[in-house]
Amino acid sequence: MIAMKNLWAAVAFALFALLPVQALASIDTIAVDVGISVFKTTPIGIVPFEESAGIDWIEERPHQILTRDANLSGRFDVVASEKFNLALFSRAKAKHYMTGKVQATNDGKLAVECYLYVSQSKTLLLGERYTVPQKELRRAMHAFFDKVIYQLWGERGVASTRIAYVSRIDGVKQVVVSDYDGFHRTQITRDSTISMMPVWTKGNKGLVYVNFKTNRPRLYTKNFGRSEKPLFQQFDQTYSPAVNPVTGELLFSSSKDGKTDLYVGDMETGKARKFAYLKSNQTSPAWSPYATEVLFTSDRGGGPQIFVMGKDGSDLRRVTFMGRYNERASWSPEGDRIAYTSMDNGKMNIYTCALDGSDIVQLTNNAGNNEHPTWSPDGKLIAFASNRSGTYQIYIMRKDGSNVTRITQAGENTAPTWSWFYDENKPQPKEGSK
Amino acid sequence: MKNIVKIALISSAACLALVACAKKQQPQTDPAAEGAPAAEASQDSAAQALTQAQADSLAAEQARLDAERLEAERARLEQLINQIMSEDVYFDFDRSELTEKAKELLAQVGELLLKEQRFTITIEGHTDARGTEDYNFTLGAKRAMKVKEFLAAYGIENSRMESVSYGKEAPKAQGETEEAYSQNRRANFRVNIKQ
Incomplete structure (x- = not known):
């Protein structure tokens, strides 16, 4: 009989002992969100740069580099267009677009002009000019892209990092x-x-x-x-x-x-x-x-x-x-x-x-x-x-x-x-x- | 200019002489029982020359035996070192406690180290490929330390042991299987001989 009592006491004790363990275990069930996008991105138009004839491209083209930067940046949705297209930009809510000109210089470099425009008014917000060997074109475009971010967001971008x-x-x-x-x-x-x-x-x-x-x-x-x-x-x-x-x-x-x-x-x-x-x-x-x-x-x-x-x-x-x-x-x-x-x-x-x-x-x-x-x-x-x-x-x-x-x-x-x-x-x- | 050439010649001659001397001296150093008396005896009879030859061959025999003994000792030490180096101690995942099997094995290593007082060891702690590099360094350090503590308790002086963590950087087995992981969660030894 005494043994029986002890057994019950042991069971009761075991139950009590389990309680805090369960309370701890419940920590393992904290709700976790899996990859819900909470990002606010801004649409931006990108138009291929005007090119002079005779550029022997080994690197990506300027607009391709800018597109990659914009996609990576976490700030923009790219609205790509072969040429300026107000109807498209306006429908996609791309308030701004980037484009430019690139030509070969006599000493084998590239002269790149990069522009940021307001889509509706075609107002020029930002213009930069870089003359660089082709292998440094990427870094020039990264520099321009960071200037665009600073212009539009008032923050520093990471394209040059x-x-x-x-x-x-x-x-x-x-x-x-x-x-x-x-x-x-x-x-x-x-x-x-x-x-x-x-x-x-x-x-x-x-x-x-x-x-x-x-x-x-x-x-x-x-x-x-x-x-x-x-x-x-x-x-x-x-x-x-x-x-x-x-x-x-x-x-x-x-x-x-x-x-x-x-x-x-x-x-x-x-x-x-x-x-x-x-x-x-x-x-x-x-x-x-x-x-x-x-x-x-x-x-x-x-x-x-x-x-x-x-x-x-x-x-x-x-x-x-x-x-x-x-x-x-x-x-x-x-x-x-x-x-x-x-x-x-x-x-x-x-x-x-x-x-x-x-x-x-x-x-x-x-x-x-x-x-x-x-x-x-x-x-x-x-x-x-x-x-x-x-x-x-x-x-x-x-x-x-x-x-x-x-x-x-x-x-x-x-x-x-x-x-x-x-x-x-x-x-x-x-x-x-x- | 001439002087410099002269000095150069003299010094190179001196070098040659030194080399020559060194070469001549070599055979004399080998026989143990040689020296001044042998030099005196050289002018004497043929009988003495005979004992000389006998002594020579005895000495040569002695040298050969010495070399053999050294070679045997070297082979024995090498075998011991290899034995210690092949005795990897394994651990459970994210644990640094020694298993019963690990303790048995470490006792054998401890026994060897007690016998060979000249041996010093480096204990390397390793982890499997899972987890971060940083935490695995701390885990490897803990494992190496557990081994060191065991051997210290076995009677090996701390001054003869060094512990180092390789984290997950030096796996023994490649792959992402439990088999490979369990091979890599280990401590192993490098052995040096104290001079």
Whole structure:
């Protein structure tokens, strides 16, 4: 009889014990939006440029480059027309259109005139002239396109920005840089050992990355056209670099005796100090746009979850609760959301959420692994790596997950990091403006 | 100008002489029981020459045995090193705890290291291809550390062990199968011999 009572007590206890577990489990069922487009895009007309005879085209034509920029930008819907067509532009609500003229110069260059017009009145809003060798036509058109964005949106565009990523070359991972659209790839590292995790130093002067030449992960920096310099050699294994957008200081992970901590240091003097004293392991740091707070990953709950704290190590909060593997957060330049990678059933996918972890939106789904999201400096786009085609390649999508465009074609490419703005002289858009 | 040529000639002659000396000295260093007495004896009788030859052949025999012993020792060490380097320790997904099988295997490695005090090791922690590069570095570091802690408890001095994480960067098996993943979630060893 007593045994019976005990049994019931045990069952009752077991039921009670289960309750909190179920309450926790319900966290796993937070509603997630999958790729609902919330983007406001503006129609814009694009008309092929008038061409002088005798241009031997190897590159895309100017209007094709502008069309690609407009499609990638996340700001426009292209209304293509062979010539100016008011009826078409008006029906498609394209209030503006771009066109121009291109002719060959005597010394083998191209003279390009680029125009932005108001469709109804044919008022010229913007005119630019570039004389460039054909191989630099793309960059000239990117420069014009960013001027168009500034004219129409009052914000800086990203057509002149670049992306650093890791490319497997002759079997070895090397750091490379290309224009944001994947063209003009330049190899930065030429080591026989793995190079990885590139990030941009302030002013886009160079990169910080990890190399294995000393048989361990260690940070190096290299200004473009200069030689490489090892960083923070007083630490054992260093990786996960994050450049402070205000001071240029480097926040990074260092592992010693199985414990991984965050450190922050000055790349010039080589001095560094521990960033936070936490019992857990911490990695993947990311600064807020004005460097007041830091996102990072901690394994204090067993698996990786995203946390945030002040730059002085105060006010630690957990951000992600859904799922068991949330890693590598990055703060949107507009400051209002974070992008991160989550693993579910062994597959990696990209999500964004609000700073308190609510309002989760899944951006990639059912297309291989998708990881390493990096924001464009205007916050409109996210570049990432995916093996949806069979090999890892770099893609760009809008911040709502729509309009996925592949920008690398061959080999294996991973770990993209977007540069800062290239036209530093333009005023910074106001905080919170869209 | 002439002086420089002269100096050059003299110095190159000196070099040659040195090389020649070195060559002449070599055979003398080999036989263990040789030296001044042998030099004196050289002018003596044929009997002495005979004992000399015997001593020579004995010494040669000794040298051959030494070489053989060294070679055997080298082969033994090589075999041990290979054994240690082939003893990969495997882990469960996103875990750094040692499995029972891993502990058995590490005890064998610990035994070898206790016997061969000259061995120092680098413990490399690895992960499978899933997950981010960053987190996998921390996971690999944790795995290497768990192995190091086990061996330290087994009696290996910490000064003989170094741990390093390769994250997911150095897979042993390619592919996206559980088979490949389980092969890659591992810690392995590099062995150095302390001089």
